[in-house]
Structure formats: structure tokens, C-alpha cells
Amino acid sequence: MELDYDLKSIQEMREAVRRANEAILKFQEFSQEQVDRIVKNMAEAAYQASESLARLAVDETGMGVVEHKKIKNELGSMGVYEAIKDQKTVGVIRTDPVKKITEVAYPFGVIACIIPTTNPTSTAIFKTLISLKAQNGIVVSPHPSAVNCTVEALKICNEAAVEAGAPEGLIGWITTPTMAAATQLMQHHDINLILATGGGGLVRAAYSSGKPAYGVGPGNVPVYIDKTANVNKAVKMIVDSKTFDNGTICATEQSIVVHRNIKEITIRELKNNGAYFLNEAEKAKVENIISPVKGKLNPAIVGRTAETIAEMAGIEVPNGTRILISEENRIGKDIPFSIEKLSPIFALYTADDVEEAKTICLALLNLGGRGHSLSLHSNDETVVNMFGIEMPVSRILVNTLASIGAAGATTGLTASMTLGCGSYGGNITSDNITAHHLINIKRIAYGIKDVSIPKPSKYTKEGIQQNLTTDSVDQIVKQVIREVDMKSTSADPDLVSQLVKSVIEKYQNQ
Known part of the structure; x- marks a missing residue:
């Protein structure tokens, strides 16, 4: 029995997420040099296909100009590569010998990417490059009106990545996209970050998914x-x-x-x-x-x-x-x-x-x-x-x-196909989104300052500080003497000890 279209889309999405999660376990062991080799190979392959992808996009969507989409594909591939190629995104990325801090990058994991119909191939190339540069996996939901050209761009990137040593499944996509699948992709428990480019409703869905998300607003x-x-x-x-x-x-x-x-x-x-x-x-x-x-x-x-x-x-x-x-x-x-x-x-x-x-x-x-x-x-x-x-x-x-x-x-400005709008537009950043937005940073920090920690004072049950000053001790002694006089004419040591303890407890509980 053939699956319902929505169910087929959701199942395809889940399988892509599963494979990407398996792939990143291997990918996260790669060195910076291995990652960079993969990213360069993808960028060069996409650049070579810029014109053919532009024609596919115009033919499928009916939007835009082939020559102009070719330029966008070139910017989204080699233009982006030139902007990110020297960025450190794996392992130790920075050290500060004065503050004695070492910064270590680690990836988010699997990134859900939503692609618009207006810039389907250039955005797909761009998001794939910056995601893998930051050592993440990626699962893409294309716009239903631009499925074929978007998937073709992803296939070109994927083939180039695998050829350069990337694990299979690191780049995934949905060939039967639906809103239900896109929504469940953004909410999937194995998705760690969302890159959303699209209409206002879709961006709001990304922000309300409960996941960290980069979305962009309209540009009037x-x-x-x-x-x-x-x-x-x-x-x-x-x-x-x-x-x-x-x-x-x-x-x-x-x-x-x-x-x-x-x-x-x-x-x-x-x-x-x-x-x-x-x-x-x-x-x-x-x-x-x-x-x-x-x-x-x-x-x-x-x-x-x-x-x-x-x-x-x-x-x-x-x-x-x-x-x-x-x-x-x-x-x-x-x-x-x-x-x-x-x-x-x-x-x-x-x-x-x-x-x-x-x-x-x-x-x-x-x-x-x-x-x-x-x-x-x-x-x-x-x-x-x-x-x-x-x-x-x-x-x-x-x-x-x-x-x-x-x-x-x-x-x-940084070459990017996703332009943040900052707090003015309800976005988390005002930057042109790039690879460094897709890494986390842990910091190893050495002690460089000496601090003297004072010993704690005694406190009552009510939290009021009580210091046993000289005057306090005098009062306790006088109290003990009065107690001894009342109890006995002879100073029994055990009696004196017991009376001192009793008076101090009364004093501290006042």
C-alpha cells in the first residue's frame, strides 16, 4: 500500500535525520585540514555547475534571470568559500596567553535548513558549505516549487563531499517536501539548530520550535x-x-x-x-x-x-x-x-x-x-x-x-545568503550568517588572580550573625558565677562545665 504523500515526506525526513546523526559521529573526528578539503571540493564543484543550476532554477520556478542566478550561485559557492576558508572551526581555534584562555570549537550537530523558492540553489549551496565548515551535518527541506533544482544543488555538493572523504549521509534532503515534514524536521529531537530562510510564517515556526534558530525577516x-x-x-x-x-x-x-x-x-x-x-x-x-x-x-x-x-x-x-x-x-x-x-x-x-x-x-x-x-x-x-x-x-x-x-x-560585508535583522527585526543576530555562527565554543581558563576567602562567621538559626566579643564572654562568665552560687557553695568542675555550655547555648539562641 502506497504511503500518503505527507507520511512519505515525514518518513523521508526522519531517515535523512537518522543518517546525518550517524554520519556526524564520524565527521566530528575529522581534523581542520580534512574538513577544509571537503568544503573546498564542494565549493569548486558547485561553482562549476553555477550556470546549469541557474537554468534549472529558472525553468522550475519561473522566477528570475539565468545570468543573474549564475552570479548568485557563484557568490554562494566560491564567494562564500573565500570568506570562510581561513576560519578555524575545529578543535583549538584561539588562545590568549595573557588571559590564559584557550577556546575550543565544537559543532551543534545536525542542522535543519529551510530553502526559499526565490534563491533555491544559491541558498542550498551556501548553507551546506557553512554547515560542513563548522563540522555539522545538514538536512534540507526545499521549497515545494523548487524541489528539483535545490536537490540537484545538494547532490552536487554531496558527491563532492564524499569524494573528498566525507561520510555518507552527512548531507540529507527531502525530495517530497511538505509543510508537515518541514515543521516536524524543525521539532525533531535529533535536530540541534535551524537555519530558516522563507516567509514570515515559516520563520516564526522556526523560532517557536524550541530549538536554537537563525531566521531572517522581510526586507522592505x-x-x-x-x-x-x-x-x-x-x-x-x-x-x-x-x-x-x-x-x-x-x-x-x-x-x-x-x-x-x-x-x-x-x-x-x-x-x-x-x-x-x-x-x-x-x-x-x-x-x-x-x-x-x-x-x-x-x-x-x-x-x-x-x-x-x-x-x-x-x-x-x-x-x-x-x-x-x-x-x-x-x-x-x-x-x-x-x-x-x-x-x-x-x-x-x-x-x-x-x-x-x-x-x-x-x-x-x-x-x-x-x-x-x-x-x-x-x-x-x-x-x-x-x-x-x-x-x-x-x-x-x-x-x-x-x-x-x-x-x-x-x-x-561577509558573503552570505542569510542576512540577520537583529533585535530590530526579532532576530538573534544582525550579522550576515556564516560558519562561525554554527559552532559552539568551550573555554579552558587558568587562574590568574589570587583571592583571599574569609572564614565564615557563626550564625543563629534565624541567620543573624553573632560574634563572641570580649563583652559577650564577660557576660557569660558572670552568668556562670551566678549559676554556681545558686547551685552550690563548692565549685564542682563538672557542674561548672555544664553550666558554661548551657549559658552559651542560651546566648546563641537568643
């Missing part, structure tokens, strides 16, 4: 074009960033905020770079496509081209249109152009000055992007520092493409 990223910006250069970067993989990266700019002094030149340059400005009637049609149910993004537009979305909305745009733009002055969940759109659609806001620009950006972030990122084009360091200090985000991307700059492609 505003981009401010300051009056001091090089407008031509800024607009080209913004359009290139917004159209990169058709806007599927969570760090991609979602709304433009422009200083009024440069608004006209900005609009001109946007048009020169393939932007189409919607009139009021067209805007209303696109709003219904962005968010048929107010407050919720239509998944059908995610990762699609501007021309495709225009066709879906029933409007005609010139051939070669790269972006759809509408001027906007409102912000809210019921204002479709103001939410995170994950597609080449922009809202354009106008600010009279820097203060108003900050107010607009803050409102957009509060709508759904707190903790993630903000993009800024300015040549005024005062403005840059002001935004950096005041905005509730973890990354300020200055004069670059936010989409790939946040992931470390055009900046000095």
Missing part, C-alpha cells in the same frame, strides 16, 4: 537619493540592482525616496534606464496585481519581468521596459506600492529635505523591513552617518547596489 528596503548624489550613477545602480534576478533578493530596493532638488533629473535618468511611469489608471491596475488581497503580496509576480507584470495587469508598455514606477505619497499595508514587492516595481516618494526623507524611510521600514537594510546614495558623510545612526536596520548600503551589496558581492 528604501533607497534615498540625496541631493549630493551623483544622480546618473546612482540611478543606473538602483535600476541594475532592482532588476537583478527580477528583484528576488530580500535586500533589493523596494521604494525610491528622492530629494526634491534632484527629482526631475532623477525621473529623466530612470526613464533613460528603462523605467516606465504609470498614470493613475495604470497604477490602479498594477495595484490589483501587486496585492489582490490588500496587505498580501501576490506570489505570481515575484521574480517576473516588468513586461510580464504589465501584461498581467492588462496595460501596454514599450518593449525593453525594465521597471514599473508610480509616484506615491502614502504608506501602509493597504497601499500596494509601499510593501515589499520582490519584483521590478518601484514606488517613488519625494522628500523636501533630509528630515522628511528619514521620516519616509522609517515609515517604510516600520511597515515590514525593520532590521534588514537601507540603501543610500549621497556624497555627504554627515547625511550617511545620520542615516547610519538613526535608521533601525542592520546594513546601510552606500553608493552601491543594495541587492548584492548586502550579500557581500560589492561591499566588504
Whole structure:
């Protein structure tokens, strides 16, 4: 009798977890050199397959651009490898001869990884590399709409890992993913950590699983074009960033905020770079496509081209249109152009000055992007520092493409496909997640300070300290003499001893 699909998925997940737990018992005996050899082999194999995996992802999901997904795969493989290759993650990783502390790394164990449909192959490669670099095993739950390309990426990594000496079963996955299996994977008693990338509900499930978890929030990223910006250069970067993989990266700019002094030149340059400005009637049609149910993004537009979305909305745009733009002055969940759109659609806001620009950006972030990122084009360091200090985000991307700059492609940030949002976004970290987040550290600490420990004083039953001072002793002696006088005229030693003991006990119990 054939198993129910959900049951089959759950059984497959359990078997993958079992095999990974067996494999890590062997893997945790590997040296740093052995681990590094495995990680390098995986990164090189995935890099070589970057284009074929990109084509698989676009064919299966219908999202994004092959050439751009290829770049993401390259960043997720060799880009990540270059960022982690010199990190010590096995055994003794650091010593401090002054403080006399030795730090020893040890892995979490088996990591549950949830992969999104927007970046299915690059995220799978990235999470596999950092997990094994930290000497962990991994079990992956792909998105149901991106199973084949995700599993293919994992197979490539697995074959390369085994070829380099990794134990079989260290990298596992579910070929029949369901929400039930993903939920039970995160709650499985043999899972030690969760790396969750996906929708808000899934990330919340990871945090409520009772396991340590790294999740990421939404990225409703505003981009401010300051009056001091090089407008031509800024607009080209913004359009290139917004159209990169058709806007599927969570760090991609979602709304433009422009200083009024440069608004006209900005609009001109946007048009020169393939932007189409919607009139009021067209805007209303696109709003219904962005968010048929107010407050919720239509998944059908995610990762699609501007021309495709225009066709879906029933409007005609010139051939070669790269972006759809509408001027906007409102912000809210019921204002479709103001939410995170994950597609080449922009809202354009106008600010009279820097203060108003900050107010607009803050409102957009509060709508759904707190903790993630903000993009800024300015040549005024005062403005840059002001935004950096005041905005509730973890990354300020200055004069670059936010989409790939946040992931470390055009900046000095750590190469990563999982970008923490910190406490602003309800995450445990604001870092770009990498291998060192996936290890624990034990510390061997030698004594370097001498401390004199005082002897304890006597206490009553009630906890009140009683010190037998000279005056106390005098009182006890007088009491004993009175007791002797009353009992007898002769000083019997046994009687005196008994009386002294009795008086002291009475005194201490007062």
C-alpha cells in the first residue's frame, strides 16, 4: 500500500535525520585540514555547475534571470568559500596567553535548513558549505516549487563531499517536501539548530520550535537619493540592482525616496534606464496585481519581468521596459506600492529635505523591513552617518547596489545568503550568517588572580550573625558565677562545665 504523500515526506525526513546523526559521529573526528578539503571540493564543484543550476532554477520556478542566478550561485559557492576558508572551526581555534584562555570549537550537530523558492540553489549551496565548515551535518527541506533544482544543488555538493572523504549521509534532503515534514524536521529531537530562510510564517515556526534558530525577516528596503548624489550613477545602480534576478533578493530596493532638488533629473535618468511611469489608471491596475488581497503580496509576480507584470495587469508598455514606477505619497499595508514587492516595481516618494526623507524611510521600514537594510546614495558623510545612526536596520548600503551589496558581492560585508535583522527585526543576530555562527565554543581558563576567602562567621538559626566579643564572654562568665552560687557553695568542675555550655547555648539562641 502506497504511503500518503505527507507520511512519505515525514518518513523521508526522519531517515535523512537518522543518517546525518550517524554520519556526524564520524565527521566530528575529522581534523581542520580534512574538513577544509571537503568544503573546498564542494565549493569548486558547485561553482562549476553555477550556470546549469541557474537554468534549472529558472525553468522550475519561473522566477528570475539565468545570468543573474549564475552570479548568485557563484557568490554562494566560491564567494562564500573565500570568506570562510581561513576560519578555524575545529578543535583549538584561539588562545590568549595573557588571559590564559584557550577556546575550543565544537559543532551543534545536525542542522535543519529551510530553502526559499526565490534563491533555491544559491541558498542550498551556501548553507551546506557553512554547515560542513563548522563540522555539522545538514538536512534540507526545499521549497515545494523548487524541489528539483535545490536537490540537484545538494547532490552536487554531496558527491563532492564524499569524494573528498566525507561520510555518507552527512548531507540529507527531502525530495517530497511538505509543510508537515518541514515543521516536524524543525521539532525533531535529533535536530540541534535551524537555519530558516522563507516567509514570515515559516520563520516564526522556526523560532517557536524550541530549538536554537537563525531566521531572517522581510526586507522592505528604501533607497534615498540625496541631493549630493551623483544622480546618473546612482540611478543606473538602483535600476541594475532592482532588476537583478527580477528583484528576488530580500535586500533589493523596494521604494525610491528622492530629494526634491534632484527629482526631475532623477525621473529623466530612470526613464533613460528603462523605467516606465504609470498614470493613475495604470497604477490602479498594477495595484490589483501587486496585492489582490490588500496587505498580501501576490506570489505570481515575484521574480517576473516588468513586461510580464504589465501584461498581467492588462496595460501596454514599450518593449525593453525594465521597471514599473508610480509616484506615491502614502504608506501602509493597504497601499500596494509601499510593501515589499520582490519584483521590478518601484514606488517613488519625494522628500523636501533630509528630515522628511528619514521620516519616509522609517515609515517604510516600520511597515515590514525593520532590521534588514537601507540603501543610500549621497556624497555627504554627515547625511550617511545620520542615516547610519538613526535608521533601525542592520546594513546601510552606500553608493552601491543594495541587492548584492548586502550579500557581500560589492561591499566588504561577509558573503552570505542569510542576512540577520537583529533585535530590530526579532532576530538573534544582525550579522550576515556564516560558519562561525554554527559552532559552539568551550573555554579552558587558568587562574590568574589570587583571592583571599574569609572564614565564615557563626550564625543563629534565624541567620543573624553573632560574634563572641570580649563583652559577650564577660557576660557569660558572670552568668556562670551566678549559676554556681545558686547551685552550690563548692565549685564542682563538672557542674561548672555544664553550666558554661548551657549559658552559651542560651546566648546563641537568643
